[in-house]
Amino acid sequence: MKHGDHLFLVDGSGYIFRAYHALPPLTRKSDGLPVGAVSGFCNMLWKLMVSARDTSVGVTPTHFAVIFDYSSKTFRNELYPEYKANRSAPPEDLVPQFAIIREATRAFDLPCIEMEGFEADDLIATYARLAREAGGDVTVISSDKDLMQLVGPQVSMYDSMKDRQIGVPEVIEKWGVPPEKMIDLQALTGDSVDNVPGIPGIGPKTAAQLIEEFGDLDTLLARAGEIKQTKRRENIIEHADKARISRELVRLRDDVEVPEPLDALVLNPPDGPKLVAFLKGMEFTSLTRRVAEATDTDAGAVDAAEVAIDAGEEMRGPDLDPGQAKSAGEAAGAGDSPSFDTPQALAKRRAEAAVGAKIDTSAYETLRDIEELKSWCAMARERGIVAFDTETTSLDAMQADLVGFSLAIPLSAPEAGDLTVRACYAPLAHSNGVGDLLGGGGDQPGQMPLRAALDELKGLLEDPSVLKIGQNLKYDMLVLARYGVSIESFDDTMLLSYVLDAGVGGHGMDALSERWLGHKPITYKDVAGSGKSAIPFAEVAIDKATAYAAEDADVTLRLWHVLKPRLAADGLTRVYERLERPLAKVLMHMERRGIRVDRQILSRLSGELAQGAAALEAEIQELAGESFNVGSPKQLGDILFGKMGLPGGSKTKSGQWSTSAQVLEDLAAAGHELPRRIVDWRQLTKLKSTYTDALPGFINPETNRVHTSFAMAATTTGRLSSSDPNIQNIPVRTAEGRKIRTAFIAEPGNVLISADYSQIELRVLAHVAHIPQLTQAFADGVDIHAMTASEMFGVPVEGMPSEVRRRAKAINFGIIYGISAFGLANQLGIERSEAGDYIRKYFERFPGIKDYMEATKAEARDKGYVTTIFGRRAHYPEIRSSNPQMRAFNERAAINAPIQGSAADIIRRAMVRMEPALEKAGGHTRMLLQVHDELIFEAPEAEAEKVIPLIVEVMENAALPALDMAVPLKVDARAAKNWDEAH
């Protein structure tokens, strides 16, 4: 570099955040990938590269570089651990743009520079000094005040969004001090965003005035006693040390050993085809056209580059030769000829390449010390992508302690054929299983200290510029949360599989590995044993644990390469991005909070139930004339239908007489005493064993609350399921059962709020099937079942007999379930022929329903799946079965899935939006549980009244703005001390 040369330094990280907030949100048309900041970035780069002379910069660059922050952890954290500690995670739709912007930089053939331990600002300061010393001029493309200390005769700044040059006069005008005093000024004012303390009560105006008066910070601090204003004087004296620390935090380092020499930053003419391919892939049409014209490229002849969401690897893949990972800052070689694909072609190729992957479990490494771990973290950062898995002591994430973790990093692009993966396991808390009652086993040798390893891991997992890939990451996040570690920027292979293939098969890692890789991973049983002889994972020998754990990370990474491209290829990006991935964290928080359950209430109920059941059992034995196991359907059947000779109803699959409640009720109605007692006995013992006895065992000893586990990928339709304990089947229908709900309580000073959607599935049906009468009825807010009865039977709603309404209600539910005459007859206790008449009548009155059902069945038959209103798919591969029963069952399920699934999508949307919305009411209300159409919250008494309308609003508007439903959604919400009264 020489006199007359001009270096442009773009503050890439700063630009991303500014553009995100300043520019209107923009998404890629084909798949909804958020690209607003990327678009602004590309336009800015292009403008600066080719026509900076026409802007207020007024010069053409000869050298050019884009600088990024490497990670959130820098040398400043050593000075002051709280530095940038309060910065919150970037918005969900900004995260994927970090990686894309790096890729954009490469597409422009510009050096992309970042360095561990330093902020972008330090690299900018260093390059600015080097250029200055070489006699060149510098323009820093940023408007960040932190960089203004660099401004001087040879260095100026440029605000590209306002097209405004920032020189010495501009800095003085804005801050009241010249650039060289900016450090002192910022030391006094501090910075709440970066958590730089400064001196309380001193803002920019006061700081400028003080610096003007005393000359510089040291003089000011030395002579602070002279300040007249009492409070200000005391503050400055008391917080002088804070100001000194602040000064070191804001002072930029200009002596960094930068990764590229100045001369490597020479600006080359853009590579037209390469850049056009990228811009086309991003669907930036007008910029594509401008670039194509300026570089004399035939845009029509260039294939769009595939740029996938969160792409760490995709972005780097096409222009990367296998095994030749480029170091940070190295520009992509201009001579590479990129191979670009349609999403479908890429997905297909990946799937084919993945089968029979060479997985060698003996090649995995065991990380024994921090240095090794550091080097793996650095490698992960360089690739921008890492698969991650934890090993723990328990399946219950709320009680699991960390035993170790594994990482897997792709070394080559899979386009090169076989994907090359390096994987490792870091054991942290393995013990010798020889401990007896007196002394626990000691640590196995060769493990690094847990705390130090966690610190290192935290830096990687919380770095949003590195994509973390896991299988069921909600579990890992839950475990890590207890160690103060979160995961920012992630993909979950279980959720990917669920979005792509719900209904096709399981989504567990072993199933996915066999399905996609043709590989059977080592099972947990293989390393830990099973049953009584099982040992805790912590006692597994480290070499065995390494093979098992590292393989999980390896397999997860390979699965991601197969599954992720399918998202764009199948148009399911939106479902994954909006309904699945963000919900994982929401559920993690809900599970972590748990709900308070009153032991005393349950124990009292248990006693009452035991008494009642014992009394009934005595009567039952008396009536039966012998003692038998009342809980055994087989023995009971022998008594009822053998010994007593009662008329048997239906038989079970295995040929046994059924003793179901339905059969017993019928016998009771015919005047038999014993069946009635059995029904009552079963109710009491069910409540006792499943609820009052089992629930206390789920109270976590640490938190004293019950933490259910929500499964995100368990149902075909998109509903959640709940287990350990299942809180989605807590009794409500009978008075006896409802007593169990009184044990679910709020903490003192708080209330529980229950908010549930009214008739959400019928509303969804009205919307998807376009039923005018239903739509109108919901708009008018009338009783929907009475309206149905009125339409069908010609009975006026006024004074309608309850039996008539009951039948209409059963029909409405039947429709949602994919009605059959058999089922409806069963439900209503009427003849099949009569039920058939009802159904015919219903279809006459609501012909749209019949059309919807036929169309849905046809869709399922043709495509193998049906779709919810938000695009979620539910697969029914057996719908083409030659078995008529099997076929009919699948048809009914297919009819139900879009209705149940759309309702599930709606509440998922509400849940994703709920947490930020609750902040507005004071921020102390916490979402605890979901029961399909109901959300349960815990709120301080003082906040409840304020938060209820907010909750209702979020839920009622959950479909918007993506979808403006033909039917309004209605939510009822109530607060009380316990769940029974709130519901």
Add this chain to the structure above:
DNA sequence: CCTATCTCTTA
């Protein structure tokens, strides 16, 4: 000890 069956709870 593990798995299948039956029953019952919810939306």
Add this chain to the structure above:
DNA sequence: GTAAGAGATAGGT
């Protein structure tokens, strides 16, 4: 008629 999870029993391993 849809979607789930769980407890008790019974029978095979």
